[in-house]
Structure formats: C-alpha cells, structure tokens
Amino acid sequence: MIYRENGQFKTTYKTDQQIFPILQDRWAVLVLIAFAFVGIPLLVDEYMFRAILIPFLILSLAALGVNLLVGYCGQITLGAGAFMAIGAYAAYNFAIRIDGMPLLGALLLGGFTSALVGIIFGVPSLRVRGLYLAIATLAAQFFWDWAFLRIKWFTNYSTSGSVSVSNLEVFGWSLDGAVDKYLFCLILLVVFALLAKNMVRGAIGRQWMAIRDMDVAAEVIGIRPMYAKLSAFAVSSFIVGVAGALWGFVHLGSWEPAAFSIDRSFQLLFMVIIGGLGSIMGSFFGAAFIIVLPIFLNQFLPWLGGLAGLSISVATVSHIEFMIFGALIVFFLIVEPHGLARLWSTGKEKLRLWPFPH
Amino acid sequence: MAFFLETLIGGLMAGMLYSLVALGFVLIFKASGVFNFAQGAMVLFAALAMARFSEWIPGWLGVANPIIANILAFIIAALIMFVVAWLIERLVLRHLVNQEGATLLMATLGIAYFLEGVGQTIFGSDIYKIDVGMPKDPVLMLESVFEGGILINKEDFYAALIAAALVAALALFFQKTGTGRALRAVADDHQAAQSIGIPLNRIWVIVWCVAGIVALVAGIIWGSKLGVQFSLATVALRALPVVILGGLTSVPGAIVGGLIIGVGEKLSEVYLGPLVGGGIEIWFAYMLALVFLLFRPQGLFGEKIIDRV
Amino acid sequence: MAREIGDIILDLKGVSLSFGGVKALTDISFDVREHEIRAIIGPNGAGKSSMLNVINGVYRPQEGEIVLRGEHFSKMNPYKAACAGIARTFQNxxxxxxxxxxxxxxxxxxxxxxxxxxxxxxxxxxxxxxxxxxxxxxxxxxxxxxxxxxxxxxxxxxxxxxxxxxxxxxxxxxxPQILLLDEPMAGMNVEEKQDMSRFILDVNDQFGTTIVLIEHDMGVVMDISDRVVVLDYGKKIGDGTPDEVRANPEVISAYLGASH
Missing domain, CATH: 3.40.50.300 (P-loop containing nucleotide triphosphate hydrolases)
Known part of the structure; x- marks a missing residue:
C-alpha cells in the first residue's frame, strides 16, 4: 500500500517529464545510489570488489553503450568488444605519449577515438541493415583484433604484446585500493547513465527510436537517417570506448587484445538482450545477471553434482553455462524481448494497482 | 609460378570447405529467411557426434571394422542432426515467425551457444580424431609442366571432390524433386507457399535437416584434417563473408564466393601478409565483404533487395 | 467557410514512374492550390499511393518535375520534402x-x-x-x-x-503547409470516418493547411474535397470539381468496369 502515487499531481510539463515521475521511485533510486556510495564500501571485502563489483560497473557501462545502439537505434552490433579495445588502446597511447596526461583525460580521449572509429564503421548502416550490418560490425571486430596484436605501435613495441598502466590518479585521488577503483567507476557509471537517459528521453533519443521502429516514416517527418544512425554509433562507441579504457586501466591494469575478443562482443549483446533492449535500467540488470550467473553456477553445480554423487568438472560447468546462456537468449527473444527490465516494470505496474488486479 | 599455383590450389581447396559451410547458410536463409549463426556450432556438434560414436561403437558392438563403425556413426550423427533440426523448428523458429532479421539472428546466436554447450557436455571437449580413411600423403602433379611440379595434398583433393559431389546432389535435389520445388516456393514467398498447401513447418524441418547433413559432411572433412575441437565452431565466422560475397540467396554464389575467399585469403596472406605483419587472412575476407556491403549488398549472385513502403 | 483558395502551391509536371519494366505512373500533371482539399481517386492499383510517394520524395520519378511554391525539384527526397513543409500519413x-x-x-x-x-x-x-x-x-x-x-x-x-x-x-x-493523407479512413467504421472527416476539415479550416488525400469512400471524397484527380492504370483520366468528375464518362467507365 506504500507504493501509491495518489495526490502526486503534475502541474507543469517539467515535472511530468522527470526521469522518475513517481515520488517513491525517486526516493528509492536516491537511497540505492547513496547505499552504493556509502554502504557498500563499508560492507564488502576486497574479493567482492575485484571479482564482482568493479567488473559489474564497467560492463554495465559498456552494455549501456551497446543498448543505445542496438536497443534504441535498432542497429545490431557484434563488434562492441573491438570498440572497448579501441577505447583502451587509445587511452593507453594518449597516456604514455603525452606527458602529464591526466587519467580522466586519457579515458575520455579513448572514448572520443572510439566514437570516431564508430562513425566510420557505422557508415555501412546507411546502406544495409539487420544481419548485413552485423557482418560489417564483425569486420570491425576482426580487423581491430588483428591490428592491436600485429601493429606494434599500438602497444608501444612491448615485447610480450601486453600493455600495462600503473599509478592511477584522478585530481590527486590515487586509485590504489579496490574501494577507490570501485568508487571511481561508480561515479563514471552514474554520470554516463544520467547523460544517456537524458539523450534517450530527448529529441535525439526519439530520432533513434523512430529510425529503429520505422525508418521510412522517420525520414518523411524530417529525421535524417544519416545523422540519427551515425550519432547513435558515435555515442554508443564513445561510451563503450570509455568502458573499455576503464576495463584496461582500472580493472585489469595490464592487458592483451584477447581481453576484448569477439566473445566479449557477444557477452555484451547478451547482456542487452537479457537485460532489456531499449532500457537503460535493463543494461544494469543484464550485466549483473551475466556476471553473477557463472559465479553462482560454479558454486551450485558441483554442490548439486555432489548430492547426486557425481563430480562436475570446471569445464563441464562452463559448458553448462554456455547452454544456459544460449537457452536464455532464445527464451527472452521469444517470450520477453524487453528482457528483465520489462519483467521489473510489469511487477511495478502490478504493485501500483495492488491489491486490485485491474 | 609453381609456388603461385600451389598457393592458388591450396586456396581453392580451403575455399571448397568454406563453400560447404556457406551452403548451409544459404539453404536456411532461402527457405526461412533466417541467417543461421549456429551453422558453425552445428558443424562442431555433428563432428563431435561423428567422432565420438565412431570411437564408442566398436566397444559397444564388438565390431572392429572401422568402415562399419564409421558408417554407423555417420547414420547416428545424421539422425541426431535431424532431431536437432526438428527441435529448433519446434522450440525456436515456430515462435519467431515474422520477426525481424536481427531478432532471428540473435536467436540463432543463442542456439549456437546452446549447441556448443550441449555438444561439449555430452561428447567432451578434448580434441578428437575422425578417421574416415582419407589418404594423407601429398602427391606431385604437373611435373611435366613445371620443374619440380606442384605439391598437392591428396586429402584436400578428395575433400574437394566430396564437397563438389554434395553440391551437385543438392542442386539436383532442389531442381528435380517435389520437396525441392516446395523449398524454392517457400523461399520465394512464405505466405503464398502456405496458401497453396505447402506445410511451412515441415519444409523448415527438412531444410534445417539438410543444413545439418551439410554441416556433418563439412565437420567430417574439417575434422579429419584438423581434428574435432572447439575451433570448428569458429569456421562459421570464417565462412560468413563468403555468403555476403556470393549473395545470401544463391547456391552458386556460395560456391563461387567460397572459392574466391579461399583463394583471396591465401594469396593475400602469402603476398600481402609479410608487408603488414601477417595474420591478415582473418580480416581480409571481412574487409572484402565490407566493400561488397557498401557497393553491392546483394552480392555477386543474390537477388536485389527492394524495400517497398 | 473561413478559408480562401489561393494560388497554385504545388504543381506536378509530366511525372512518369516505373519499377523495372512496370509503369506505375505515366505522364501525370496536375496542380494543387493553396488551402484547398485535393483528392486523388482511382481503382486499386491506379497509382495513387505512388503519386503521394513521388510528391514527398520516397520514390524518384524517371521523368517530370515537382514545382513547389515556384521552386523546381527534379530530385525530391523525403528530407527535403519535410523541410519544404510537406507532411504525410500512411496507408498502413x-x-x-x-x-x-x-x-x-x-x-x-x-x-x-x-x-x-x-x-x-x-x-x-x-x-x-x-x-x-x-x-x-x-x-x-x-x-x-x-x-x-x-x-x-x-x-x-x-x-x-x-x-x-x-x-x-x-x-x-x-x-505542414501541405498535408498528404494516404487513405485516412480506410478500414474505419462510419463513426470513425465521421470523426476523421471532421478533423481533416478542421485542420484545413483552422490552420489553412493544404490537403492532398487519397480515399476510397466516394461519399467522403465528394463531400469534403474541392477538386478531384482521377487516376486509372497510372494515367490521369479526369480532373475537376467533384461534380465535373462525377459526370466524366471515362471516370464512370473506369469505376463501373465498362470497356477500356
């Protein structure tokens, strides 16, 4: 009975257009963010930060970027991993080649580089769509996989092929501890999520969705497909690029091109499908789900096997993980294309009306 | 010159195998409008089944003759592929009729993951052998034309023959049988085909089944060459540009596209690769496909795509 | 009525359109005056929708040109059309x-x-x-x-x-200055049709928008439009006020299916 919006009248369009028009939602989100900033650092241990929370934040950011392109603009990509790589390697090169380049500057420049490349690889989207576009994005994936492996300049002629960064610092705040890294990623994620939300609820977001839903009609009312699609590629690649730079700099510390392989691209796409195409919130749900499920299976399956008297190897667990992901993708595409986010909002809708079913 | 020819022929052989995988793509796309990303997983799955059954059967039945074991394993693997096709139609495609291409593509990506997972859970994830008795020794050819002749792998040669035979058989099947005609009708227009009484669902099962058999043959050839292992699934990724090049709806396109990509990869790797650090065959085909997407999206032999408002 | 029909705002000159070998429109010319309601009618497959698609640039005619407020467009595209103040609705x-x-x-x-x-x-x-x-x-x-x-x-x-x-x-x-409506009342019941006719008239009346519409319902067309163009097999067979068109023998034969 607490979740009621009785008496919350909107008297201006401004209040009607808030991100969370319902008062209870606004409070819930504020409490959640406050908890993420204050509560979690007090409660959680080092392992939890490094193995779960930091990857979750960064991959949420990447999934958010992918969702803008796939979920909002309807342009499929199988090359998101490559754009993470571009962000990471560009940031690395800016950091080592320009003296005194601040961390934040390198990350953002990484994002900008990724956005530029994104625009170039987005050009085929003006001619083709659907699976044809998927193949164009795969071309980006394979090309950059190769480039970062074979073109030594990108890795600053490192003999091992892997690059590493150290002494991360933002405005005098040194990101040594896991908590600092966590907080830094959290800040970036909150900021980018807000910016992304603003875009999708504004004019540009409507243009993206119009192109996604009915491109001919969109053009007829004055939306330029080129601007809408390429801006989606740019913004999406920017965010994915920043996420990639964070993945390299903050999460891994030192990395090889394999960190951003095609498997990463598929993983991001799966996050978006399972979490919910066309939903900012869904990106978080999807990332959480895909990060937590393997950890859960690793604990649960051997235990289950133990009950049945079987020993289940690590390899088997990973195969079962594949099966479950595959089955879930198909399940969500058939039953709920809007993913976990839709299940969540349906639940909320029910709660608003509860205890009256209609 | 001899070296160039060797490279060329090597490329053609590899291309023949790409053609086989591409053929699987084209068959399914023509009949159901689905771009089957799971073709690679099907190759892996079929090859795993074949490899493991041919290994297990002698123990179960007590027959030591490898030919019988291989034939039985082939039949079992084919049956398994039939079941897989039927399940895919039942559980997935039937529920996604009339969805957009991108949705179907993502669904097949899900199927690919599922098949890879199931295949390796049941059959294991080591490297397995398939030995169907293909000769491995290289032969020298055209010794009269070039000094020293050119070196060709017999196995490649037989593989190419098998692939060519399969392609010919499929072409006959499509052109001459009633089922083949129904398949072509479905490919042209789902609804029209349905309205004259062609059972869409059965056609889909058949076509996925045929694609499964094609996958099995491709899996056996690749598997006997390289061993059956997870990397087989990535063969599909290598064969993707082939269908863009040849045209998604064209059987001859798949063949010619496969040969062009096979040759292009080898030649570019040998002659261009050293200039840029090698390993370019991975993306060379994709870049070629990208050029086609920009300037001729329907490929060499495909039908022109016309959008109507 | 408050509105006054003005000068020619949109003029189509000798438009021909074909797909592959199939002729959809053959040498069609007609004009639209400011503030009027202009209907395009014709049997199924007469090329009505193609006509609208030509006006707002979705299809490019092989021949002919579009003159919009004195400006010549031989190559229209949907974005240019939108910028020039042409809006449309869709049949489906x-x-x-x-x-x-x-x-x-x-x-x-x-x-x-x-x-x-x-x-x-x-x-x-x-x-x-x-x-x-x-x-x-x-x-x-x-x-x-x-x-x-x-x-x-x-x-x-x-x-x-x-x-x-x-x-x-x-x-x-x-x-928009010109609003193209592609069968705005198709598939509606009588009440919905009445509502829609009222909206169309109100738009025309209150905002002074010029309207070009395609409609199957003869009653509605004859009631609300100022002038009517009749197409058949991609050719123009009639043009004029509803009464003139109704009296045109060619139009009658096209609609009643008499000899061609």
Whole structure:
C-alpha cells in the first residue's frame, strides 16, 4: 500500500517529464545510489570488489553503450568488444605519449577515438541493415583484433604484446585500493547513465527510436537517417570506448587484445538482450545477471553434482553455462524481448494497482 | 609460378570447405529467411557426434571394422542432426515467425551457444580424431609442366571432390524433386507457399535437416584434417563473408564466393601478409565483404533487395 | 467557410514512374492550390499511393518535375520534402510502435528542435526549455485530436482508429503547409470516418493547411474535397470539381468496369 502515487499531481510539463515521475521511485533510486556510495564500501571485502563489483560497473557501462545502439537505434552490433579495445588502446597511447596526461583525460580521449572509429564503421548502416550490418560490425571486430596484436605501435613495441598502466590518479585521488577503483567507476557509471537517459528521453533519443521502429516514416517527418544512425554509433562507441579504457586501466591494469575478443562482443549483446533492449535500467540488470550467473553456477553445480554423487568438472560447468546462456537468449527473444527490465516494470505496474488486479 | 599455383590450389581447396559451410547458410536463409549463426556450432556438434560414436561403437558392438563403425556413426550423427533440426523448428523458429532479421539472428546466436554447450557436455571437449580413411600423403602433379611440379595434398583433393559431389546432389535435389520445388516456393514467398498447401513447418524441418547433413559432411572433412575441437565452431565466422560475397540467396554464389575467399585469403596472406605483419587472412575476407556491403549488398549472385513502403 | 483558395502551391509536371519494366505512373500533371482539399481517386492499383510517394520524395520519378511554391525539384527526397513543409500519413499506419503517443507526436517536431547533442545530454537550459516549449505545442495537437487519455500509451497497444489519429497528429506536429493523407479512413467504421472527416476539415479550416488525400469512400471524397484527380492504370483520366468528375464518362467507365 506504500507504493501509491495518489495526490502526486503534475502541474507543469517539467515535472511530468522527470526521469522518475513517481515520488517513491525517486526516493528509492536516491537511497540505492547513496547505499552504493556509502554502504557498500563499508560492507564488502576486497574479493567482492575485484571479482564482482568493479567488473559489474564497467560492463554495465559498456552494455549501456551497446543498448543505445542496438536497443534504441535498432542497429545490431557484434563488434562492441573491438570498440572497448579501441577505447583502451587509445587511452593507453594518449597516456604514455603525452606527458602529464591526466587519467580522466586519457579515458575520455579513448572514448572520443572510439566514437570516431564508430562513425566510420557505422557508415555501412546507411546502406544495409539487420544481419548485413552485423557482418560489417564483425569486420570491425576482426580487423581491430588483428591490428592491436600485429601493429606494434599500438602497444608501444612491448615485447610480450601486453600493455600495462600503473599509478592511477584522478585530481590527486590515487586509485590504489579496490574501494577507490570501485568508487571511481561508480561515479563514471552514474554520470554516463544520467547523460544517456537524458539523450534517450530527448529529441535525439526519439530520432533513434523512430529510425529503429520505422525508418521510412522517420525520414518523411524530417529525421535524417544519416545523422540519427551515425550519432547513435558515435555515442554508443564513445561510451563503450570509455568502458573499455576503464576495463584496461582500472580493472585489469595490464592487458592483451584477447581481453576484448569477439566473445566479449557477444557477452555484451547478451547482456542487452537479457537485460532489456531499449532500457537503460535493463543494461544494469543484464550485466549483473551475466556476471553473477557463472559465479553462482560454479558454486551450485558441483554442490548439486555432489548430492547426486557425481563430480562436475570446471569445464563441464562452463559448458553448462554456455547452454544456459544460449537457452536464455532464445527464451527472452521469444517470450520477453524487453528482457528483465520489462519483467521489473510489469511487477511495478502490478504493485501500483495492488491489491486490485485491474 | 609453381609456388603461385600451389598457393592458388591450396586456396581453392580451403575455399571448397568454406563453400560447404556457406551452403548451409544459404539453404536456411532461402527457405526461412533466417541467417543461421549456429551453422558453425552445428558443424562442431555433428563432428563431435561423428567422432565420438565412431570411437564408442566398436566397444559397444564388438565390431572392429572401422568402415562399419564409421558408417554407423555417420547414420547416428545424421539422425541426431535431424532431431536437432526438428527441435529448433519446434522450440525456436515456430515462435519467431515474422520477426525481424536481427531478432532471428540473435536467436540463432543463442542456439549456437546452446549447441556448443550441449555438444561439449555430452561428447567432451578434448580434441578428437575422425578417421574416415582419407589418404594423407601429398602427391606431385604437373611435373611435366613445371620443374619440380606442384605439391598437392591428396586429402584436400578428395575433400574437394566430396564437397563438389554434395553440391551437385543438392542442386539436383532442389531442381528435380517435389520437396525441392516446395523449398524454392517457400523461399520465394512464405505466405503464398502456405496458401497453396505447402506445410511451412515441415519444409523448415527438412531444410534445417539438410543444413545439418551439410554441416556433418563439412565437420567430417574439417575434422579429419584438423581434428574435432572447439575451433570448428569458429569456421562459421570464417565462412560468413563468403555468403555476403556470393549473395545470401544463391547456391552458386556460395560456391563461387567460397572459392574466391579461399583463394583471396591465401594469396593475400602469402603476398600481402609479410608487408603488414601477417595474420591478415582473418580480416581480409571481412574487409572484402565490407566493400561488397557498401557497393553491392546483394552480392555477386543474390537477388536485389527492394524495400517497398 | 473561413478559408480562401489561393494560388497554385504545388504543381506536378509530366511525372512518369516505373519499377523495372512496370509503369506505375505515366505522364501525370496536375496542380494543387493553396488551402484547398485535393483528392486523388482511382481503382486499386491506379497509382495513387505512388503519386503521394513521388510528391514527398520516397520514390524518384524517371521523368517530370515537382514545382513547389515556384521552386523546381527534379530530385525530391523525403528530407527535403519535410523541410519544404510537406507532411504525410500512411496507408498502413507507419507509427513508431515502441514509443508512446506523446513521443510519436513529438518526433514530428524534429525539424524545429535545434539543441545539439551535448546540450541534450546534459539537458542544459536551452535543451530543457526547447523540450518543454515543443511539449506544449504537442499537447495542443493532442487536445485538438481528443486523445488526451492515451498520451502515455505505447501506440502498439491502441486500436486501429486511434492509431490513425495519432498518425495524423504526428504529421500535424510538423505544422505542414501541405498535408498528404494516404487513405485516412480506410478500414474505419462510419463513426470513425465521421470523426476523421471532421478533423481533416478542421485542420484545413483552422490552420489553412493544404490537403492532398487519397480515399476510397466516394461519399467522403465528394463531400469534403474541392477538386478531384482521377487516376486509372497510372494515367490521369479526369480532373475537376467533384461534380465535373462525377459526370466524366471515362471516370464512370473506369469505376463501373465498362470497356477500356
């Protein structure tokens, strides 16, 4: 009975257009963010930060970027991993080649580089769509996989092929501890999520969705497909690029091109499908789900096997993980294309009306 | 010159195998409008089944003759592929009729993951052998034309023959049988085909089944060459540009596209690769496909795509 | 009536269009005057929809040109047409299914919104103000079309008649000078048709919008339009006021299926 919006009248369009028009939602989100900033650092241990929370934040950011392109603009990509790589390697090169380049500057420049490349690889989207576009994005994936492996300049002629960064610092705040890294990623994620939300609820977001839903009609009312699609590629690649730079700099510390392989691209796409195409919130749900499920299976399956008297190897667990992901993708595409986010909002809708079913 | 020819022929052989995988793509796309990303997983799955059954059967039945074991394993693997096709139609495609291409593509990506997972859970994830008795020794050819002749792998040669035979058989099947005609009708227009009484669902099962058999043959050839292992699934990724090049709806396109990509990869790797650090065959085909997407999206032999408002 | 029919605003000269070898339109010329309601009628497959698609640049005719307020366009495209003040609705409703009614109509304001990407991302003053100003404008259209109760509903969930109305609303949001309506009343019941006719007349009357419409319902066409063009097999066979067209023997034979 607490979740009621009785008496919350909107008297201006401004209040009607808030991100969370319902008062209870606004409070819930504020409490959640406050908890993420204050509560979690007090409660959680080092392992939890490094193995779960930091990857979750960064991959949420990447999934958010992918969702803008796939979920909002309807342009499929199988090359998101490559754009993470571009962000990471560009940031690395800016950091080592320009003296005194601040961390934040390198990350953002990484994002900008990724956005530029994104625009170039987005050009085929003006001619083709659907699976044809998927193949164009795969071309980006394979090309950059190769480039970062074979073109030594990108890795600053490192003999091992892997690059590493150290002494991360933002405005005098040194990101040594896991908590600092966590907080830094959290800040970036909150900021980018807000910016992304603003875009999708504004004019540009409507243009993206119009192109996604009915491109001919969109053009007829004055939306330029080129601007809408390429801006989606740019913004999406920017965010994915920043996420990639964070993945390299903050999460891994030192990395090889394999960190951003095609498997990463598929993983991001799966996050978006399972979490919910066309939903900012869904990106978080999807990332959480895909990060937590393997950890859960690793604990649960051997235990289950133990009950049945079987020993289940690590390899088997990973195969079962594949099966479950595959089955879930198909399940969500058939039953709920809007993913976990839709299940969540349906639940909320029910709660608003509860205890009256209609 | 001899070296160039060797490279060329090597490329053609590899291309023949790409053609086989591409053929699987084209068959399914023509009949159901689905771009089957799971073709690679099907190759892996079929090859795993074949490899493991041919290994297990002698123990179960007590027959030591490898030919019988291989034939039985082939039949079992084919049956398994039939079941897989039927399940895919039942559980997935039937529920996604009339969805957009991108949705179907993502669904097949899900199927690919599922098949890879199931295949390796049941059959294991080591490297397995398939030995169907293909000769491995290289032969020298055209010794009269070039000094020293050119070196060709017999196995490649037989593989190419098998692939060519399969392609010919499929072409006959499509052109001459009633089922083949129904398949072509479905490919042209789902609804029209349905309205004259062609059972869409059965056609889909058949076509996925045929694609499964094609996958099995491709899996056996690749598997006997390289061993059956997870990397087989990535063969599909290598064969993707082939269908863009040849045209998604064209059987001859798949063949010619496969040969062009096979040759292009080898030649570019040998002659261009050293200039840029090698390993370019991975993306060379994709870049070629990208050029086609920009300037001729329907490929060499495909039908022109016309959008109507 | 308040409106006064003005000068020629849109003039089509010798338009021919073919797909492959199939001729859809053959040498068609007609004009549209400011503030009038101009109907295009004809049997199925006469080329009516193709005609609209030519006017707003979805199809490129092989021959002929379009003169819009004295400006010559031999190559029109949908974006240019939109900038020039041409809006349209679609025969098989082409709404953005994943978006709410409000957002659908807001997309019609695209050309009038100027805030750049960064301003929108940060929702700085200008972007916010612009958004609110256009929202107010869109609400006027929502009021006009009497669809206040569904403004937040995703259009996919709406019944057919309401979707048609939203489609009209989206076109109106462009504040067009010329509005092309492709069978606005197809598939509606009598009451819905009456509503839609009233909206069309009101739009024409209140905003002075020039309207070009395709419609099958003869009664409606003859009632609301000022002048009618008749197409058959891609050729123009009649042009004039409803009464003139009704008396035209060629038109009668095309409609009654008499000898060609």
């Amino acid at each position: 409703i082409a709404l953005f299914k994943g978006m709410s009614v409000l957002d659908n109509i807001m997309t019609g304001r695209t050309l009038k919104m100027k805030a750049n990407l960064l301003q929108q991302a940060f929702r700085l003053g200008a972007a916010e103000r612009e958004e609110l100003a256009h929202r107010a404008k869109v609400e006027e259209i929502i009021d006009f079309l009497e669809i206040q109760h569904i403004r937040k509903t995703p259009v996919g969930r709406l019944p057919y008649g309401l979707q048609k109305r939203v489609d009209l609303g989206r076109a109106l949001a462009m504040e």
